[in-house]
Amino acid sequence: MAFKIDETITITAPKARDTVRLPVTIRWDDGNSAANLRVDPRDPNAEYYGVFVDRAPLGPNRRIESLIGKGDSCRRTPGCPDAAFLARIKVFFTAKPELTLEFLTDLRPSRRGGTKDPHEATIVRMRGDRRVGEAAFLVNYFVDRT
């Protein structure tokens, strides 16, 4: 359990509450190391980032499989959860400290609420098929829908 804020990762783009246009690239600085990272959920030693877009991240120490819903057909599909399934549920894994999103669902509560479409992204550390630690790094931003 962490009682002091982990500041090892700093999200550099977009800045909190920035308004951006699609495609949007999320970038961050990792104070620890970003050199030896690789995405390989099958290797228990592989470390990488998990980016959760407009949704809650995995709970601490939870496995990637827990993202599959109870009735989801993915459970019966060999190789699932794969990248396509994860992208569908807005979960992305990357070894680089950045991620580009081409499309985002319009989340404005109503079209009368303005042109700013609110979004958020949460970055967590992953090792093997699990989330590591409680540290989570969150950024809120707007997509311009004019």
Place this chain on the structure above:
Amino acid sequence: MTPTKAAAARKPARKKPAAENGAKTRASRTPRRDAVADATAAADAAIEEVVAAKERMRGVAREALGISGRDTAPPLREGLALSGVGWYPLVALSTLVVVDELQGYAFFVLGPEISSTLGIGKGALAGLSTLKILAITLATLPTAAYIQQRGRRGIISIVNAFAWSALTLLTGLVSGAWGLAGVLLADGATTGTVRATHTPLLMDTHAPSVRVRVLSFYRGADAFGNIAAPLAVALLSAVFGFTWRGVFIILGVVSLLAAIVSVRLRDPGVGRWDTARVREVVGGATAGPEQVRLGFFEVCRRLLIIPTVKRILAASAVLGMFIVPLNTFFFFFLEQRWGLGPGGRGVFFAVLPVFAIGAFAVFGKRGEALFQRDPAAFVRASSVVLGVGAILLPLSVYSPVLLGLVVLFGVSFACFGLLGIGLTMTLLSIVPAPMRPHAAALAGIFTAAVGGFGGILLLGGVESTLGSTAAIGFLVVPGVISALVLRTAAHTVNSDFDRMLDELVEEEELSVLRSRGAHLPLLSCRGIDFAYGRLQVLFDVDFTVDAGEMVALLGTNGAGKSTLLKVISGIGLPSQGTVRMDGADITYLDAERRVTRGITQIPGGRAVFGPMTVADNLRVFGYSYGRRRDAIESGIDESFAAFPRLAERRDQLASTLSGGEQQMLGLSKALIVKPRLLLIDELSLGLAPKIVGELLEMVRRINEGGTAIVLVEQSVNIALSAVEHAYFMEKGEMRFDGRAAELLGRDDLLRSVFLEGATKAVLT
């Protein structure tokens, strides 16, 4: 003209039938009846003495409870000294309410961090918050039920404070959604307990002359918590770098310190400044009549028929409609319209309580003086405050400059704060002290559950189609309506206050009489008003029956005889007046509890269970009233001995019996239940004279056994042949109370009955 006004207008024509008919005297045929008549006359005199004292003492009691009619209030320091408690209880409870704000606000603000740490979705988090609101709402009622007349609110407040400190600490240690749900539920329960405990405790701890200022101080502390909470969270999180876990741990420690500060809180006793002061001015009896403690639901039911309470709860619901969903919608609005992020929004909401604290400081003494001069004026002022707040808040969202928004919203926020004090003070002043926790709990439920959830649904619909600005603007409609509703409470608050005083004075007067050894009647109804919805059918009805007495209650069809029986048996609750049994107030007691006290009613028509056999009907009577098996069997034997025809038909379905036999079966209930007071409605309806004669003979025998009987009849001849004393009702009023023989000479009254009978005879 409203029904009440109509009743008031009609009272002089009807009032005091005893004077109209001479002194109430009861002829006698036997020594037993002589004794009964003497006792009843003494009991009548005792009750008249109580009524007279009630009217005489009302003004004195009002003054004793702080309604002096003068536009002045003593200095707060003086009032606290008079209360004999100093500043400590007020400061301790205010400290607790501040730290309660800290925990609630921290969870609200740190929600996104909790969500990303634990991997709990926003929807789930919102669900948990709703669960907490539900726990707050639901906990108030059992708390009220627990502390009802126990006088343990001090220790409950202390235990509660330690519990929520522990829960705040635990919040910082949870590792998943289930743990969080458990902590939030328990935390909600502790907050709910505060709602039902703190304000009634403040009311009982402090003298009436300082209560408005005490409540203002307490609410001011609450508002201070609203300022301190965002500052504390920002300081711990942004400056000292604590995660949400760290923030909760530190807030838990702060709560613990506040809990330690509160350990000297004590309960001063329920009604210390109300019942006790009235007792002093009435005469200070030590041995009162047996107190009947109302059950939890009986109290709630009793509160919900007080006109001012109904209006205040309606206003509370609308207040909840403003307050509860406003945070959500206003957060969206501030973000969309003014581009305020979490920090800006935090500052915005931290500035608002400054307006409230300023308003409380200005209002305290003035509000106090206003309430002491005239509670109706105080309620009118509260309705104006609600109206102003309800108009300014929606107006604020159309302000072209941010400062305008802050000022308008701040003033509106202050208005709602003042309204909270106005509603609490009025509500808790017009209900008896033991019922204050229930009243506070009901107000909380109407605010959070009825108003809060209703507001979310209503505003959610408007917001999804018209946007958040329009949704907030829409609030002006329910706001103004509720201000108008609250304004109507100004017409009822004084009479409700007087009614509460009357009950206290009556209780104390009866204590005095009992301590002098005065004889009190078995049943005494005084000043009964009853309405079916808006249709009032009983008007200031007095009715007395002494132990062992048999009286007839006569009147035309629709006169209110059966309704009066309902009020006596507890099936209907009066909107005004008291029902006493042996001097104990049973006005709001549930019907089944009255049965255990000895009141049984045989309803009009065929009071049997048709699909059951005769024997089973008799057993059911016994089981329903909790009689032992051997007592039931002996009662059944007695019934069969009294009515051999029932014995012959013991295995026959009740629905196949003749009308007379069904009435015999109904009457057998009395032989099994053995009540002290038997209410018989329309014994002779549709029966042959011979059968009626048999039934009347049985009624006499039951009466000879010591059971008092009220015989409700339309047939004057039948009723007056059986009783010495009669009452006559017409159009909801008691028109005659005297000897049966005298009633026979009153053509002016009986003509209507005979004419009705004659008309029926012609028509049939």
